[in-house]
Amino acid sequence: MGPTKRRSAVKLAGLAVAAPAAAARVLEEAAAEAMEFTRQAEATSLGSGTLDHLDLAVTEFNRAYSLKPPQAVFDAxxxxxxxxAALLAGRHTHRQERELLAxxxxLSELLAWLAHDLGDARTGLAFATDSFVHGQQAGHGELCAxxxxxxxxxxxxxxxxxQAREAAxxxxxxxxxxxxxxxRLHAQAARAAAADGDADGFTAAFRAAEDAHRLLPPRSPRRFGMDVLPLADYALTSYPATSFIWLGQAxxxxxxxxxxxxTYEAxxxxxxxxxREAIARIDLALAHALLGDPDDAIALGHQALxxxxxxxxxxxxxSDLVSFLNRRYPRQSAVEGLSERLAAARQALPAESPGA
Incomplete structure (x- = not known):
């Protein structure tokens, strides 16, 4: 460093050439400033119990998801x-911001499923994307998944x-x-491959799901107080049932x-x-229809509806079941009854259900 630069550095430092009393005053002011930095870092407009309240609310919404009509839950x-969103726009600490983002x-993940239950795919996908983005901002990989x-x-x-496979x-x-x-995500990828008519892709992805299931630890994680292991177990039974229907393997x-x-009934x-039980019955009905047993297929369809x-x-x-029965068994009068029941179900207000 040259002489001119050294002199400039000393001037900038200030403290190095100040009298002892002035230096002490500077240090005292710096201490007060440090306290203000700390106060600002901890400054927040959130009430002391806000985050605890949100945790309780999200927990209750998850429980209500299987107990109340989806429209009522969606609105709440x-x-x-x-x-x-309003809290995120207000004043909060960085730690609080991460929790609010999560x-x-x-909440958006729940709204995605509820919109799906209500038959609005566009809204469901919009909230799924919002959930993913907020999960990324919060550094919460599991939420993104x-x-x-x-x-x-x-x-x-x-x-x-x-697009389903890409999402999985x-x-x-x-x-x-x-x-x-x-x-579950490996099984989702397998189901997507089957829907695309890719039998080899289904086999590879489903094998990955089975391998991942074998590696699960003895203690199952929980999500807002609920055991999530059944979701993996269901995916290994219901998803391949649907997939084999699509692949024509009755x-x-x-x-x-x-x-x-x-598994569902137990x-x-x-x-x-x-x-999910209703969808399993429809898969079973479609299997019976493929195997040449329309009577059992129709009975299972009525049970599902x-x-x-x-x-x-x-x-x-x-609707898939009714369409297939109409094509395969056009003279089966009982199919008309199932079709009429489906039409009535379409007109009825949708009831709540977990996403399938």
Whole structure:
């Protein structure tokens, strides 16, 4: 450093050439300034219990998801999502911001499934994307993966298997390796491959799901107080049942659909999913129809439409069943009765259900 630069540095430092009293005053002022820096870092407009309240609210919304009609839950969750957006626009600490971002993402993930249940794919995908982005901003990979799980299902029901597979793979990048969600996302990719008529792709992805299931730890993680392991177990039974239907492998579909239905029916009452049970019955009905047994297929179709929670995904799959029965068994008068029941279900207000 040259002489001129050294003199400039001394002038900038100031303290080095100040008298002792002046130096002490500078240090005292710096201490006060440091305290102000700390105060600003901790400054927040959030009440002391706001984050705890949000955690409780998201937990209750997750529980209400399987107990109340989706429109009512959607409205309540959207109201809270707007509240969190307002909180994010206010003053908060960096730690609080990360937590608020995560709560925003969890609420949007729920809204994605609820919109799917209500038959609005566009809104569902918009909230799934919002959930993913907020999860990224919060540094919450698991939340990002849940968001893409929702996007994969919605795209599948919209007959976009390519986008469904992309969403599943995007989620797998974020999901913890030994989490049940990893099993589910591999199974989502397998289901997307089957929907695209790719039998080899289905086999490879489903094998990855089975391998991931074997690596799960003894203790299952929980999501807002609920065990998520059943979601992995269901994916290994119901997803291949649907996939084998799409691949035209009726006997394999029948076996997996029966296993899925038994698994759902054996679940504790608090975690039963009527919509998933209904879809398993429709898969089983389609398998029977493929195997030349329209009577059992029609009976299972009526059972599915008699579910307490006939949401859009159930009506969508029931429509597949009715269309197939009409093509394969055009003279079967009982098919008309099932078709009429489906038409009535379409006109009824949708009931709540977990996403399938």
């Amino acid at each position: 969750v959207l109201d809270y999502r707007r509240k969190v 709560f925003a993402g969890w 849940w968001a893409m799980d929702a996007a994969a299902s919605i795209n599948l029901y919209e007959q976009r298997p390519g 793979l995007k989620g797998l990048i974020e999901a913890p390796a030994t989490h049940p969600l990893t099993v 006997e394999q579909a029948r076996r997996h659909a029966e296993q899925a239905l038994a 679940a504790p009452a608090a975690s039963r999913s009527p919509s 008699g579910s307490a929670r006939v949401v859009d995904s159930v009506r969508h799959r029931a």
